[in-house]
Amino acid sequence: MEETLVDRIRAEIGERGPISFARFMERALTEPGLGYYMGPRARAGREGDFITAPEMHGILGSALARLIAHTWERLDRPEPFRYPEYGAGSGALVCAIVDQLVRDASPLLEALEIQPIEINANRREELTAALRDRALRRPMNIVPVDATPIAGVVVANEYLDALPFHIFVGRAATAHGLAERRVGVNAHGALEWVEAPLNESEAERVRQRFGAPLAEGQRAEACFAADAWPRELTQRISHGLAVVIDYGREGAELRDPTIRAAGTALAYQGHRATDNLLADPGGRDLTAHVDLTALRAAATASGLTPIASTSQAALIAGAGLDDEIERIRRGPEATLEGAIALRSALARLMNPRSLGGFAVELFGLGSAEHVSRLSDASNPLPGAAAPIRPLV
Numbered sequence: 445m446e447e448t449l450v451d452r453i454r455a456e457i458g459e460r461g462p463i464s465f466a467r468f469m470e471r472a473l474t475e476p477g478l479g480y481y482m483g484p485r486a487r488a489g490r491e492g493d494f495i496t497a498p499e500m501h502g503i504l505g506s507a508l509a510r511l512i513a514h515t516w517e518r519l520d521r522p523e524p525f526r527y528p529e530y531g532a533g534s535g536a537l538v539c540a541i542v543d544q545l546v547r548d549a550s551p552l553l554e555a556l557e558i559q560p561i562e563i564n565a566n567r568r569e570e571l572t573a574a575l576r577d578r579a580l581r582r583p584m585n586i587v588p589v590d591a592t593p594i595a596g597v598v599v600a601n602e603y604l605d606a607l608p609f610h611i612f613v614g615r616a617a618t619a620h621g622l623a624e625r626r627v628g629v630n631a632h633g634a635l636e637w638v639e640a641p642l643n644e645s646e647a648e649r650v651r652q653r654f655g656a657p658l659a660e661g662q663r664a665e666a667c668f669a670a671d672a673w674p675r676e677l678t679q680r681i682s683h684g685l686a687v688v689i690d691y692g693r694e695g696a697e698l699r700d701p702t703i704r705a706a707g708t709a710l711a712y713q714g715h716r717a718t719d720n721l722l723a724d725p726g727g728r729d730l731t732a733h734v735d736l737t738a739l740r741a742a743a744t745a746s747g748l749t750p751i752a753s754t755s756q757a758a759l760i761a762g763a764g765l766d767d768e769i770e771r772i773r774r775g776p777e778a779t780l781e782g783a784i785a786l787r788s789a790l791a792r793l794m795n796p797r798s799l800g801g802f803a804v805e806l807f808g809l810g811s812a813e814h815v816s817r818l819s820d821a822s823n824p825l826p827g828a829a830a831p832i833r834p835l836v
């Protein structure tokens with residue numbers, strides 16, 4: 445019989461003892477051939493397990509196209525201009541951006557080069573094919589991940605929430621008032637939660653991240669993998685903008701025991717969420733809210749400058765899309781289906797309790813001069829103003 449992912453995880457636990465949830469998650473999502481994100485099946489989309497804004501409608505891509513074009517202008521139109529996208533999937537977002545630049549007859553199209561950073565080879569092929577299918581004046585240049593950094597705009601939509609995280613629990617009786625929730629195997633061979641004490645340096649790292657102690661029994665996640673990510677961005681672009689869109693909250697809010705005693709980690713399958721994180725590894729998405737306070741701290745430590753903290757609803761509302769919305773509703777090619785699709789997408793994308801409440805964090809990269817051009821408070825980039833804060 446073929447070896448399953450659970451067999452492999454069990455074998456690792458047999459050799460090493462209980463593993464961190466981060467290690468379990470890494471294998472569950474990205475184990476070659478078996479991980480949730482590694483197969484031929486598309487995970488995001490109506491047919492998949494969850495729907496993302498770009499899979500729902502092109503309007504987010506339209507907003508980003510305007511933001512990226514303005515960034516390019518403010519940096520004096522560098523050529524080429526790079527668009528690295530983390531977790532680019534099958535290209536719904538980049539295609540919506542390119543389509544909007546085409547409609548705008550933007551000269552940026554001639555300068556743009558695309559750098560998909562996507563772990564799944566099937567998705568990368570779909571993205572390449574989707575860009576190839578567009579009737580552009582010149583084929584879009586797709587560059588490899590190790591290309592030398594140049595000016596550009598990096599985007600990560602629903603990427604950081606999928607990076608492996610550790611889970612901790614408040615335990616007053618332990619030396620540091622904390623234990624780590626690790627993954628072990630019970631007497632029947634099933635995966636189970638095991639609480640393990642922390643050594644001094646682990647405890648210090650968690651204390652620094654959490655600030656305040658956890659209440660007894662309170663669970664909270666820490667994504668240390670995301671700490672290294674801002675530095676990686678400096679290898680993607682030399683100067684420009686990074687745009688992070690994700691479900692996230694300030695660290696203190698994520699660890700408020702009155703509202704989040706069980707943490708935010710969830711598993712998704714078939715558009716249903718469950719907190720049973722250990723069942724069916726490889727068959728479910730695993731995710732937790734992004735800690736925006738930790739993200740900003742890691743970004744600042746890597747030389748990035750936080751420029752704006754806003755929401756997806758505010759980004760779309762502030763991107764100057766009246767003409768695009770008018771075109772979809774009443775333009776020469778308008779259809780009833782198109783108008784209805786836009787309306788139903790906006791109902792979710794503008795709702796602060798739904799996708800509209802997703803956090804949008806903008807960071808400047810490069811010299812102080814570059815960053816100041818992108819962070820002028822009297823003339824904010826489109827969509828970077830009104831910080832309508834998420835309500836949930």
Ligand SMILES: C[S@@+](CC[C@H](N)C(=O)[O-])C[C@H]1O[C@@H](n2cnc3c(N)ncnc32)[C@H](O)[C@@H]1O
Pocket residue numbers: 474481488496497498499530531532533534536537561562563564567600601602603606
């Ligand atoms: C939640 S999906 C979001 C996809 C897309 N950004 C969207 O909004 O529809 C996460 C994406 O990140 C990719 N991914 C997950 N882990 C990754 C990693 N370590 N490196 C690169 N891509 C990764 C997955 O294959 C998937 O396409």
